[in-house]
């Protein structure tokens with residue numbers, strides 16, 4: 385904040401001392417914003433610092449510390465350098481696709497965690513820039529002063545006829561109008577034009593959105609530098625240097641501020657007192673003996689994903705996964721079919737969605753749970769288990785022994801070890817770990833109660849689990865989800881859900897996420 389204040393003051397002083405230059409030109413404020421907590425933003429932040437430019441970092445707290453993302457130490461540095469730590473949900477879901485209770489947890493729990501880490505988050509950005517009046521009200525009620533959209537301001541090749549900047553105060557602070565996110569199609573000249581066009585069209589508030597600052601650019605949806613989310617350090621550094629210089633030219637009447645700095649400026653004495661965030665409690669665990677899963681027989685389909693409601697695909701490694709609904713199921717009409725080909729490593733599996741409680745069941749530390757899935761398979765399988773901590777971060781937990789092939793519906797069962805002390809919820813999938821076709825149905829997770837005898841795992845005679853471990857970074861970002869589905873809208877993500885585990889990752893490993901949900905626009 386010190387940086388922005390200094391800039392604003394110096395701009396004011398400069399204006400007052402040169403009335404002839406600036407008095408005729410309305411002010412323009414540029415806010416540089418960074419989404420998704422990508423690790424490559426750290427170098428960009430240092431470039432901004434060197435140029436005296438503050439920025440806003442919309443933070444996905446559930447991803448902090450995972451492979452490829454900013455760390456807690458990075459956030460400390462970013463904040464200490466005068467930047468704003470803002471909110472962007474716990475695990476980056478599309479908020480209009482999930483139920484209201486889940487959306488509220490996603491917005492409020494992220495804010496509560498960031499507050500518990502010592503920040504004062506007051507601004508928010510919608511994942512995928514997707515919002516509706518209900519979600520906008522949630523952002524407000526969670527204590528945010530603004531929430532950012534995307535795509536409502538003139539952008540390179542888009543939004544012709546739109547305004548050149550947001551007005552202050554904005555007509556709707558809970559859907560700030562900003563250009564499209566910066567991607568690899570933007571030239572340096574186009575980036576500069578965003579600023580100069582705003583200046584020459586009456587000024588206002590220009591909020592630019594960055595995801596990856598990264599080179600060389602890779603294909604859209606593929607890490608490390610997805611074309612649809614990246615600009616290069618060469619372009620970014622040149623732009624930062626140009627912007628710092630441009631803002632020093634009095635006649636441009638342009639300043640650079642964090643979102644919060646600008647909100648404080650235009651609200652003045654109407655700026656609201658800080659609202660201490662309240663995390664929304666997790667749902668209570670299911671009673672003893674009751675299946676804790678939603679849609680366990682896979683009978684309903686989520687129109688947004690094409691997968692069974694409350695389930696998501698996961699997997700990692702070098703293989704090709706194809707998904708389809710199959711019929712009949714073990715019970716009911718629907719089961720899920722997974723065909724794996726070109727297998728050389730990793731796995732693929734269907735799991736209860738890694739969310740904040742709508743689909744991933746709450747569990748109690750120290751308890752053991754009985755898992756079960758009915759299956760037929762032409763390849764070897766095993767359960768892979770994951771748990772979530774109170775900040776929304778997911779971890780690989782453990783895997784079961786292997787299960788053999790089965791030509792008729794067969795029940796795979798596994799009793800978990802005691803739930804780790806920091807776990808609040810879990811999920812699991814029956815992972816296919818070879819070429820073949822796997823059908824699954826009738827998933828269950830049951831607390832057997834203290835009186836129930838723990839079931840033993842069904843080990844496969846003659847098969848033993850390898851003990852070598854791979855570096856999960858070596859499989860990070862590989863492949864695409866090949867969902868053989870009809871979905872209600874275009875998929876946001878192109879990144880394969882990566883859920884390493886089993887033979888490759890040690891228990892307690894913080895899993896490398898984009899697997900919790902697609903990453904991309906917004």
Ligand SMILES: [Zn+2]
Pocket residue numbers: 419420472476510511512904905906
């Ligand atoms: Zn995002």
